[in-house]
Amino acid sequence: MSPIPLGFERRRLMAMDASVRKQAMTASWEAAASYHQKTKHHFHRSARSLGHMDWANQPDPFRRFTSAPLIRLPLSAEKQTTSYDALYERDDLPAQAVTLETLGSFFQLSLAISAWKEYEGSRWALRVNPSSGNLHPTEGYLLAPAIRNMHAEPGVYHYAPREHALELRSTIARATWEAMAVGFCPGTFFVALTSIHWREAWKYGERAYRYCQHDIGHALAAVRLAAAVHGWSVWLLETLSDEALAALLGLNRLKEFEPEDCEEPEVLAAIMPSASLGSECASIPPEIIRKIAGGSWNGKANRLSENHVHWDAIEAVATACNKPTTAPPKVEEAGTSACGSNVRIERTCTARQIILQRRSAVALDGVTSLTRDQFYLMLMRVFPTRRRVPWDIWRSQVCAHLAVFVHRVDGLKPGLYFLVRDPGQEAALHAALDTSFGWEEPPGCPAGLPFSLLQTGDCRQLAGQVSCGQAIAADGAFSLGMIVRFEESLKEHGAWFYRRLFWETGMIGQILYLEAEAAGVRSTGIGCFFDDPVHDVLGLRGMQYQSLYHFTVGGPTEDTRLTTLPPYDMNRPVR
Ligand SMILES: Cc1cc2nc3c(=O)[nH]c(=O)nc-3n(C[C@H](O)[C@H](O)[C@H](O)COP(=O)(O)O)c2cc1C
Numbered sequence: 001m002s003p004i005p006l007g008f009e010r011r012r013l014m015a016m017d018a019s020v021r022k023q024a025m026t027a028s029w030e031a032a033a034s035y036h037q038k039t040k041h042h043f044h045r046s047a048r049s050l051g052h053m054d055w056a057n058q059p060d061p062f063r064r065f066t067s068a069p070l071i072r073l074p075l076s077a078e079k080q081t082t083s084y085d086a087l088y089e090r091d092d093l094p095a096q097a098v099t100l101e102t103l104g105s106f107f108q109l110s111l112a113i114s115a116w117k118e119y120e121g122s123r124w125a126l127r128v129n130p131s132s133g134n135l136h137p138t139e140g141y142l143l144a145p146a147i148r149n150m151h152a153e154p155g156v157y158h159y160a161p162r163e164h165a166l167e168l169r170s171t172i173a174r175a176t177w178e179a180m181a182v183g184f185c186p187g188t189f190f191v192a193l194t195s196i197h198w199r200e201a202w203k204y205g206e207r208a209y210r211y212c213q214h215d216i217g218h219a220l221a222a223v224r225l226a227a228a229v230h231g232w233s234v235w236l237l238e239t240l241s242d243e244a245l246a247a248l249l250g251l252n253r254l255k256e257f258e259p260e261d262c263e264e265p266e267v268l269a270a271i272m273p274s275a276s277l278g279s280e281c282a283s284i285p286p287e288i289i290r291k292i293a294g295g296s297w298n299g300k301a302n303r304l305s306e307n308h309v310h311w312d313a314i315e316a317v318a319t320a321c322n323k324p325t326t327a328p329p330k331v332e333e334a335g336t337s338a339c340g341s342n343v344r345i346e347r348t349c350t351a352r353q354i355i356l357q358r359r360s361a362v363a364l365d366g367v368t369s370l371t372r373d374q375f376y377l378m379l380m381r382v383f384p385t386r387r388r389v390p391w392d393i394w395r396s397q398v399c400a401h402l403a404v405f406v407h408r409v410d411g412l413k414p415g416l417y418f419l420v421r422d423p424g425q426e427a428a429l430h431a432a433l434d435t436s437f438g439w440e441e442p443p444g445c446p447a448g449l450p451f452s453l454l455q456t457g458d459c460r461q462l463a464g465q466v467s468c469g470q471a472i473a474a475d476g477a478f479s480l481g482m483i484v485r486f487e488e489s490l491k492e493h494g495a496w497f498y499r500r501l502f503w504e505t506g507m508i509g510q511i512l513y514l515e516a517e518a519a520g521v522r523s524t525g526i527g528c529f530f531d532d533p534v535h536d537v538l539g540l541r542g543m544q545y546q547s548l549y550h551f552t553v554g555g556p557t558e559d560t561r562l563t564t565l566p567p568y569d570m571n572r573p574v575r
Pocket residue numbers: 126127129130131132133134211214215218358359360361362470472524525526527528
């Protein structure tokens with residue numbers, strides 16, 4: 001820990017001469033790998049954190065830009081009747097018009113509050129997108145054309161979840177918007193995500209940067225699915241640098257943010273009111289970004305806590321992982337859309353219902369089992385194909401695979417299983433994992449799904465043990481570790497790709513959360529696990545593969561002490 005204000009290093013970089021900055025920003029992959037190594041939990045030593053909860057300085061989970069005009073969004077999700085299972089087949093859904101009404105339901109189904117919880121006089125909000133420790137480092141932004149009853153001009157907005165409202169940060173000149181929209185289909189709008197590291201670091205110390213990135217992955221999948229509800233396509237603007245995105249969102253207007261709780265740019269998505277994606281990789285030219293950044297901006301970001309603790313490791317990894325402008329990714333054809341034809345499940349739930357009821361289980365019952373079809377459907381939904389939502393936005397190489405501890409799935413022997421999420425990587429994984437594993441095809445496995453039984457056995461105790469001794473990993477129907485192709489990916493792309501590896505795992509987590517709800521069970525993301533002991537179980541050596549995120553799915557045990565309250569006052573005025 002040091003007394004240097006958070007963000008100091010990054011600000012120094014921003015002020016540096018451009019060529020020096022470029023050098024510093026294309027930091028070697030080793031910087032990310034070294035942070036990763038340093039923030040591992042070990043059986044007898046955890047990653048560095050404060051070690052106690054500094055309640056007086058808990059960061060405010062709600063960002064507001066004081067004095068920025070506030071435009072309330074309607075709570076219109078109830079009008080969305082798309083069925084949950086239809087979400088994944090994007091071509092079947094008609095595209096709705098982009099209006100104040102549909103933007104209201106889009107945000108309500110992606111980043112809004114889903115409920116308030118109350119216990120002994122304290123209240124806290126839960127959101128549609130989950131977050132490690134419910135600390136919510138992710139902020140959302142909208143760049144939209146002129147929309148009736150919203151604003152007569154195009155603009156840059158911050159989404160305020162507590163109010164379910166947009167804060168107008170800046171108006172964009174019509175001509176600038178028109179130039180920006182070239183290459184995108186008519187009616188396209190943009191959504192950006194940012195992270196406030198301090199919100200997570202307050203509790204989790206050095207490991208917090210990882211959790212911020214998981215949360216971005218969850219939010220990204222939440223955004224993709226909310227768009228699918230409306231029949232909209234999503235395209236990530238992959239080439240953009242962090243510096244350009246910061247300028248576009250006004251994050252580099254340092255006087256408008258407290259240095260301690262500045263926001264880091266993460267990702268920009270184009271959302272298109274059209275069922276199918278364009279074939280071109282459109283982006284936003286630098287001169288347009290300069291024009292928007294040079295406009296007039298409203299509001300000043302609220303201070304999130306009185307004092308804060310600075311974590312050098314987070315500052316260093318954030319600087320190393322700064323994304324430069326990159327070439328468009330090569331489109332990888334991962335997986336096959338043909339898999340799973342023998343899995344049949346009839347259900348009638350709507351997407352809105354499942355998205356809004358998603359919750360983390362705090363405890364699992366240790367008895368509920370899943371049917372084989374329920375289980376296989378979950379695996380198929382996280383298996384990427386170019387046409388399956390949300391993986392249609394993922395044009396980078398697939399890097400995450402699943403080591404699954406099956407505890408109770410009818411018709412499957414308990415044991416350790418493995419899902420290879422990109423068949424092209426099967427041979428490399430066979431070579432890297434323990435050579436004594438059997439790689440047998442389990443009964444009823446959908447054709448084309450590279451899922452194998454490695455070893456039979458009761459893994460409940462082991463699964464709990466490696467997930468920091470958390471009973472939820474042992475008491476589910478299954479739990480898993482997400483194993484990513486680590487070292488080669490970072491060497492290939494640079495340190496900034498470290499963030500992507502977590503995003504991919506967060507997206508998998510978001511789908512599992514929803515799939516669990518649709519199957520009538522519940523799940524929980526697990527960021528706390530003992531890194532190297534997981535690798536030992538799998539026989540993995542070195543940094544070629546690393547486990548980045550764990551997950552558990554099973555029958556929930558409710559905490560009846562808590563009261564649940566509705567997310568919003570439905571009678572609140574809209575304007
Ligand atoms: C990246 C991530 C890591 C998490 N890690 C854990 C964990 O290790 N143990 C746990 O009990 N819950 C964990 N959770 C669950 C969160 O505590 C939960 O999402 C949060 O309290 C908000 O509740 P909700 O998911 O019901 O909205 C994690 C969630 C995320 C997104």
